[in-house]
Amino acid sequence: MNEDIESLLEKVRQGTVSIEEASLRLRKAPFVDLGYAKVDTQRSLRQGVPEVIYGAGKTAEQILGITKVLSADSDRPVLITRLDAEKAKSLQEQLPLTYYPDGRIGLVGEFPKPDGIGTILVLSAGTSDRPVAEEAVLTARALGNEVKAFHDVGVAGLHRLLAHLDDMMEATVIIAIAGMEGALASVVGGLVSCPVIAVPTSIGYGAAFGGMTALCSMLNSCASGVSVVNIDNGFGAAYQASLINHVKGDVRK
Amino acid sequence: MNEDIESLLEKVRQGTVSIEEASLRLRKAPFVDLGYAKVDTQRSLRQGVPEVIYGAGKTAEQILGITKVLSADSDRPVLITRLDAEKAKSLQEQLPLTYYPDGRIGLVGEFPKPDGIGTILVLSAGTSDRPVAEEAVLTARALGNEVKAFHDVGVAGLHRLLAHLDDMMEATVIIAIAGMEGALASVVGGLVSCPVIAVPTSIGYGAAFGGMTALCSMLNSCASGVSVVNIDNGFGAAYQASLINHVKGDVRK
Amino acid sequence: MNEDIESLLEKVRQGTVSIEEASLRLRKAPFVDLGYAKVDTQRSLRQGVPEVIYGAGKTAEQILGITKVLSADSDRPVLITRLDAEKAKSLQEQLPLTYYPDGRIGLVGEFPKPDGIGTILVLSAGTSDRPVAEEAVLTARALGNEVKAFHDVGVAGLHRLLAHLDDMMEATVIIAIAGMEGALASVVGGLVSCPVIAVPTSIGYGAAFGGMTALCSMLNSCASGVSVVNIDNGFGAAYQASLINHVKGDVRK
Amino acid sequence: MNEDIESLLEKVRQGTVSIEEASLRLRKAPFVDLGYAKVDTQRSLRQGVPEVIYGAGKTAEQILGITKVLSADSDRPVLITRLDAEKAKSLQEQLPLTYYPDGRIGLVGEFPKPDGIGTILVLSAGTSDRPVAEEAVLTARALGNEVKAFHDVGVAGLHRLLAHLDDMMEATVIIAIAGMEGALASVVGGLVSCPVIAVPTSIGYGAAFGGMTALCSMLNSCASGVSVVNIDNGFGAAYQASLINHVKGDVRK
Amino acid sequence: MNEDIESLLEKVRQGTVSIEEASLRLRKAPFVDLGYAKVDTQRSLRQGVPEVIYGAGKTAEQILGITKVLSADSDRPVLITRLDAEKAKSLQEQLPLTYYPDGRIGLVGEFPKPDGIGTILVLSAGTSDRPVAEEAVLTARALGNEVKAFHDVGVAGLHRLLAHLDDMMEATVIIAIAGMEGALASVVGGLVSCPVIAVPTSIGYGAAFGGMTALCSMLNSCASGVSVVNIDNGFGAAYQASLINHVKGDVRK
Amino acid sequence: MNEDIESLLEKVRQGTVSIEEASLRLRKAPFVDLGYAKVDTQRSLRQGVPEVIYGAGKTAEQILGITKVLSADSDRPVLITRLDAEKAKSLQEQLPLTYYPDGRIGLVGEFPKPDGIGTILVLSAGTSDRPVAEEAVLTARALGNEVKAFHDVGVAGLHRLLAHLDDMMEATVIIAIAGMEGALASVVGGLVSCPVIAVPTSIGYGAAFGGMTALCSMLNSCASGVSVVNIDNGFGAAYQASLINHVKGDVRK
């Protein structure tokens, strides 16, 4: 951004850009205003990834509008998360959208080729945690990562988890997904030496408090190297894992 | 109690006990009223164990008074929990009390010979959980149990826990003590086939919420066979474990 | 497990098992991977009881698949908890499943003969706590226990509870189920000398907080010998009670 | 108050009170403004009882000032609650104050003769609940009530409570005081047909949450006829009980 | 109860009642066991009021069964609370039940003649608090009380409340019902000298927390003489108010 | 109000108003009692704005009744908030009501001409916060304010917010609306020197706790000059903003 400012100022000095125009550009950052949303058309430049649309609070019409702006601007895929089947169907009438019901994910375009440092490993504790795991897997793939996933590896059956010890040892980042008491994050965190992103899920009842117990449990992990995202936020974990898997010495160089 | 009622009624019919007296006895259960406390002198009969004095909310004088009544009535040991060093010192001037500072336990009398079915195994996750573990160990011993204990076996270093797998397999009851995320209960519960009593501790900070996270975590254990007592309640866990270790087909026979 | 390791190692030394194979066996514990679930076919060996299927987060198809694997492997019954009527009906088309709607329990196979030490007594406070009580009763029976149950014996009508004092005195373990203020656990705990497993229920409104008040109340029971399971977890209480009712001196001998 | 308005207006019509004066009187209700406090000198008229001084948030100087105004105005006793020993000592140098350390109560003047309908019965569950019970007992006496009290009658030892069944049956109002799980309120409420005022106390640890568990427990009492005051509010319970013990058909007649 | 015991014992001494029988009677208190409920047929004797049926957790069939037992035993009315319209309609086919939809109350029999000391005044803060107010009004009437009620008198329009100052001054007990911030209880409590029973309601949104804010607010009322019942518990407030309005010096005389 | 009292008293002195009548008027403040509601017909005089009807807890019939009373009394518009589409449709059959579905607002009458000091600026963080923003915009307009609004200006895309810096600098009051972490309030509060009214919304999931996180976040804003209203309370923010935008040196002069 700094360089942009300097090049703009250079143009002002040369007189090729007027002061008013420069002032405007400085304040009006590059986005398309649809009224209901300001679509960030240069985000892939600034953050290295395409705009992701959080589908939960938006109508099919709004999602369609945003997707069109984004598609016009770039040939990278557009990822729509928390997309229910009904909206997906309605969107498919106007967009070449592939819908993944297990992870409630829609994708316009193709999954890119993996270009990360290594592999992201997704581990989920129980069968019911699957949707969150799918959201993480699909997001990570859409962001250009090699992904492996194992399900139903909760700590109550430790041997099921340990059966995947090799994959755990080889992973670049691990996403550990669990509801109920969320102990998976601590056990995994204690076994490996790569970063672990823990995702609490809302699975459980009673004193599970909709994922709050798993969340607090993971924040208190007795293993080092574990950080946590919001309840059921498979997308957020994958996004963070992807950033880690693409990490660079000096991002701007 | 039923038999007592019937035998009392038999005496009424025989005229050896008056109606007024019988009515009185039925309502006035056997305790000594010290004003500040009603000491239950027949509890060891009714519940099979000596009265335990919860020392936290009582003055040294009150504890002394209660202990004297209990000692007069029985030759079983008197256990005083949550006893701070100062009160212990003051009590020792008047009572043959042995004080265990690590578990904040005072004992008047000797530890009885173990007479339980098997062994109670106490596992604690971290060095800081030690006081709760000591409370559990001493309580269990005072209640007539064979006890084994291993400390610092939290799940972040799984190999430390698995090193004691044999003892875990052989235990009759296990007390699993952990603060922070309390994952120890789930991992232990998944490995063994005996009852596990989980004790959350107040160890941790931030989102540990003084033990609430460990408590809820343990209540949501994905392993079956785990029940839970209050935060830091090493005594309660040991008491329950001792009942289990002395369990009988028909308690009254 | 230790013995298995030793016998495996013995075979390695004798050369009947290759090193690679042994390594594989050590890490690949015995379960069947269905993709959506890893079914533990040797759990009845390791833990002495059949696999129990938690039906709440699974589709009828998934339950069917898991049940088939388990049935193939053993002739012990398969217990499916939190099974709604619709899924039960769908399963009955393919399985000899008996459905108990009050406790939302499905059973494939017969209830085994009771082989426990004594009797498990289930007490529930109000009419609305019945479903949780049924879950406990059926689970305990499926795990091979003699079970008695009394309903609507909450402490507001103390005489209703005391009418069952004999049964309470004779029980080996008591499961005390109550919503609202959960006082039943404390009163029962004060009367008996066997272990009491308390189950808070979500019955109540306002400051009952969906069972949280009963849960905390039970954790703070002024009676010793009470431990607690999660809200509405009739299954967990029965499982723990059954372990207690089958307790042994040295489980491995 | 209505009558006062009418009589004031009558005087306006007669010209004996000017409009400005009447307006002033209507708005300026009768209290003495000490700057740090507005002392209500006619409250005993309006509410039938003397001003009670809540001592917790006030300096000895402020308490002294308020007491002097109140004493000047009436010969009824002045009750100071939540008064610590140090302030009490300081006040005693200037006032004929009797200090009751157990209930942290100071009294200037004599306890009045009981003039209520019947007896207020104070029941407390444990030895540690004593201070709250004393606050209730002394407050009730200061407000002109016959009071009886029994301590250490918690539900874990039901026979201790039932020993006082006669007194419970004869009471006009019962104040039930308990910490931990607060079950006393429900058991008492189920046994009697008089109003029960429940006082949760902050006694307990862990999931007792400083009295919150007892509070919610009492609010969810399965017995009818129980209402609740704030945690540790022995004064408030006694005040309410005294109003009940002095209840009239038409207060203004 | 004491007298019953003595008279029973007298019969034992005379030989007209056998010991076994007496023992049975002592333990088997007078209720009819319907399996799903133990109906307390002598409660009106013991507590002076008819059994009230809490309709929320019961099927129409269960309510019908309980009502029949109660009606057979007494000619006092039977009150069914939290009764939805559908169940009411189904009950009306078999019972002479009058249904009050505003308060979700069903009544079998007639409202009794008021026989209390004075009048119960019900005040509710907003239009949306009406159902809780109706539950209180109808309950109080069913329990034999003179009742007055004013609605929409919340403290934001103080003049609306003060318009009823005369009625407030003359009441024997006041029930103050409010959601949101529940300030009505404090303002009313400061104006009157009779007991105030406060009922928080679940009306409000956001930080109202389903009535928890109003509940805590009322428990912290800066006015003395206020006690509180559970959220939306109009029945409980009326029950307590009725006990107060029928209070006696010595209940047993 | 003071002046009214004096003028009323003057009339009493002159004999043009009787004492009884004056007493009545003093206590019976000016409202029309519809039974289910007391409609405040002079509120626009006392508070300078028309009565606003909170539609959420009221039936269409009740809203209709209240609107009629208010319309009869004044020619200022009547604002109905939290009005769902169905009730709006039903009301439109009997009233000239304009319905704004985005903000769930109904308006009877015209928006008044803005007569405030300056402009109210409404900023909302995300597309999903729009309904709350609309409620604020429409309320502010109905109360006579010039309003500007920008949506989707959350802090994750700082440039979108800074694009409106000029409008922020020129505003008289700013309403900052955000769910999730509610950071918008702090960033805006740090940039401007006018009062900021923050509105947390219930948008978000997991640890957003239905708006509680945004609420607490805004209350802890590290920027000065921010005050907060209840979750989703766009109306309340606009009402407060309008009061500020119409603020006067001495309201009564």
Next chain:
Amino acid sequence: MNEDIESLLEKVRQGTVSIEEASLRLRKAPFVDLGYAKVDTQRSLRQGVPEVIYGAGKTAEQILGITKVLSADSDRPVLITRLDAEKAKSLQEQLPLTYYPDGRIGLVGEFPKPDGIGTILVLSAGTSDRPVAEEAVLTARALGNEVKAFHDVGVAGLHRLLAHLDDMMEATVIIAIAGMEGALASVVGGLVSCPVIAVPTSIGYGAAFGGMTALCSMLNSCASGVSVVNIDNGFGAAYQASLINHVKGDVRK
């Protein structure tokens, strides 16, 4: 800020400021970096008020350093909040600081002449709320406001509050301060037509939850025109009130 950008760009075009320099100035906003703090020397320009130092988390040395920078830069007073007596004393050795212990406020310089639109009225409910009220009063004065204050006007003694109705009617902004149930905000909000800033205090015990009950209560005020600041935040309320009392049509003109 916009104008600054334009004038800076103008200088770039004229060549009097180099591009590098301009870029630097744009990013390096005007503050002095002390290492432990970045002191904002131009904040009084940007926000119209002097820097206020929050004293709670800072050492006396740090406060001294910041004050010196601020004093060097401006002749407006420096306000230090949450300043304990000890630090104040230490600061007074090096600075001409006036310390107000009741409000824990230090002031370097003189209170400015009031230049606001009208008067800020501070109302506090109880004697214990005084420190928060003092913080508000002193802050408001330091920010150039005419301030009035009345203490001990809680709603339990409504006449004490109504005695100040005239002042309430004439105020430009009201700050309503209350702990416990916080009802003062609702009652005041219902009486006046100026903005009310509510300050919950941590006064109270038990279910007061350290001010949380008052906070939620105020957020749910049934009166419109009330907004809320953090618990005990007298400073924040006064800051907001001062902004309101100095509000302008277009801040930048």
Next chain:
Amino acid sequence: MNEDIESLLEKVRQGTVSIEEASLRLRKAPFVDLGYAKVDTQRSLRQGVPEVIYGAGKTAEQILGITKVLSADSDRPVLITRLDAEKAKSLQEQLPLTYYPDGRIGLVGEFPKPDGIGTILVLSAGTSDRPVAEEAVLTARALGNEVKAFHDVGVAGLHRLLAHLDDMMEATVIIAIAGMEGALASVVGGLVSCPVIAVPTSIGYGAAFGGMTALCSMLNSCASGVSVVNIDNGFGAAYQASLINHVKGDVRK
């Protein structure tokens, strides 16, 4: 670990290690048991970093013992966190320990040479967040990272933060530390394209809830690429950041 198992099995086959011995080694992982702690002497091998000692719950003696074992085994530095000044002083008598009081960190040995991919940038919002920031900085350095840090860059003074935009753009990982409303994480997360580890601090009062508000706020960050650690856990953030800064494609290769 797999390779270890294979090589051990190889030795078994060759007969150089007995079966019993092999079984033992498999179960007894490499740690030194001090009784109060099991010190993990091979952790630096397994996890690539030295053992870190959490000092908070340990006595100086225990810390000394653990440090000695660790130092004997390796020449990498030993890091002791949450070490108070008193214990540090006591340790320095026996160990060459350097103590950093600001971050409560003790270091035995030298900071290693940075060997990470790039730079870790530590940003803290307020002066009071400094201790947590220091813990993060020192931990990151001890784990072999290049570290930069800027303090007092909270979002209320956006220009202070933006002054460091270049450093933010160039960082490999950013640690964002803030208390109160924790908005720093969202603003930073929206500006950069590297992973952000957010650390909530316990700084704040009232509705800050000891850091809970900042924690939840950060978990709900509207910016992607933010994960969170426990309150005040500067160590945990630095540990995770260091793992990211040393991330590898296949950790085991």
